[in-house]
Amino acid sequence: MAMSYKVRFWDIRxxxxxxxxxxxxxxxxxxxxxxxxxxKGLAESRRAKLMxxxxxxxxxxxxxxxxxxxxxxxxxxxxxxxxxxxxxNERWDRTPGNTRRTLADALATVTPALVRPEARYxxxxxxxxxxxxxxxxxxxSSRACPARRRSSTSCRVRRGA
Numbered sequence: 001m002a003m004s005y006k007v008r009f010w011d012i013r014x015x016x017x018x019x020x021x022x023x024x025x026x027x028x029x030x031x032x033x034x035x036x037x038x039x040k041g042l043a044e045s046r047r048a049k050l051m052x053x054x055x056x057x058x059x060x061x062x063x064x065x066x067x068x069x070x071x072x073x074x075x076x077x078x079x080x081x082x083x084x085x086x087x088x089n090e091r092w093d094r095t096p097g098n099t100r101r102t103l104a105d106a107l108a109t110v111t112p113a114l115v116r117p118e119a120r121y122x123x124x125x126x127x128x129x130x131x132x133x134x135x136x137x138x139x140x141s142s143r144a145c146p147a148r149r150r151s152s153t154s155c156r157v158r159r160g161a
Contacts, residue, residue: 003059003068004029009051012043026050026065033065080114 010025020036022043027033037043053067054060060067066074084107092100 001071002029002062004062005054005057005059006030007050007054007060009047009054012040012047014040024050028060028065029062031062031065080111084111 006029008027013023013025015021015023020038022037022040023034024043024047025034035046058067058069061071088103
């Protein structure tokens, strides 16, 4: 990730025929960036935030055009995968088998729609498999079963389907 302190700001441009007519424009190391807004007030607010970040000496990412503080905030957000995993782990022990299967199937169905296209495993088949019980990604797979219960149905990880 290349960072630059070479940032320049332009005036807000008004484009009346557009759905979002007010455009904030700036350059990072010569590469033009812009964001459009519905009202001039929103555009002025965004421009002021960007200018404040530059004035305070923050580096801007050349690829996204965002200040380092915004990049950090984006990276610290909880991901959909983390939320789904926590949800399954919390409910796994107290739900019956068919409910487990239904929960995993529901999360596996919606996950491809909620993952960014540039994500590492963006292929829906891979994402779906990672959330289904057959992948062993459940709470049960992360801790060992007691030796006396390993052969029982409740500790086996379902394979195949």
